[in-house]
Amino acid sequence: MIKEKGILFILSGPSGVGKGTVRKALFDQSTDLRYSISMTTRAPREGEVDGIDYFFKSRDEFEQLISEGQLIEHAEYVGNYYGTPRQYVEQTLEEGKDVFLEIEVQGALKVRENFPQGVFVFLIPPSLEELKDRIVSRGTETEEKVKNRLLAAKEEIDMMDAYDYVVVNDKVESAVNKVKAIVASEHCKRERVSHQYKKALEADQS
């Protein structure tokens, strides 16, 4: 059997849609996916742990890593940097394991430039109204911050066309099941697997 590379899965979507919740619920279950932890300069929210939810860095540290080319992508979002460390992703894919990223829309678009063969999943709320409710009910933001976030979200929804799949986050369990279905079905894509079977057929014809 030919050694196959892993598949890169990217979960993204508007701010406040619940990417982190879906990702956590997915990884609470048994999965063969490897999670690539993002890096950020934003302050940890309550309950978030450095090295598990994010690698939390200062602005200086982050800019140092950018200049060293150690990030696949980075973006500034609502005044903070977010980025994806390069080495873990490339090495894990090379080992034949799937990698899972949970990142902002700007970052996802940059990953697409570097990894066009990646599988891009856009998480979306049942309606923009519900998105607004969720952002407001987070309760830790000023009104202006909420307004900015919402404006950004509307722009991001227009970016849906750059993605392969759209998953509604109506219920976390349902969204997780859809992401799992996407992972399973991508492994059955003909263009990914047909050459393996053709090799087997050739071997049988000897």
Add this chain to the structure above:
Amino acid sequence: MIKEKGILFILSGPSGVGKGTVRKALFDQSTDLRYSISMTTRAPREGEVDGIDYFFKSRDEFEQLISEGQLIEHAEYVGNYYGTPRQYVEQTLEEGKDVFLEIEVQGALKVRENFPQGVFVFLIPPSLEELKDRIVSRGTETEEKVKNRLLAAKEEIDMMDAYDYVVVNDKVESAVNKVKAIVASEHCKRERVSHQYKKALEADQS
């Protein structure tokens, strides 16, 4: 919400690979898929029921239906006709329900001409050797029929490129789960759903 058409799923693959077993196991579970029963002139195998496994027809009856244009596709295979009645498929898709076909490779290729937007799944055994074992162990065929079947199977594997997905039938349960994952993920394909969200976004901007 815009009324959406259903998706046409086609399960196909080499003779003897176990298409019927996978299809039955799939429909033994709860599913929203509607099964389109095929028509054939071959004799029922033990346990097969007219109107459930196939519509069993005489050669004269079958040729009458062909001439009336009542079949989406038909093919002659190992001396028998197989075909897909048109009305059920078109009407059910129009009602927004997914339709599931289980058909021979020749027929699947003809369906692809009429329904290029269909989702084509190729069921394959772990190896050609295992395919041979399965055909032989069916025990109801003469040696020459087995040889013919195997030759046809090798040709059919070359046809894999016309399909969207390849599912290995190593274990029936595993194959069924993969087919279910493909169905779920196809409903999340961005090109199928993005226009719904864009409409919602437009409505919100009023």
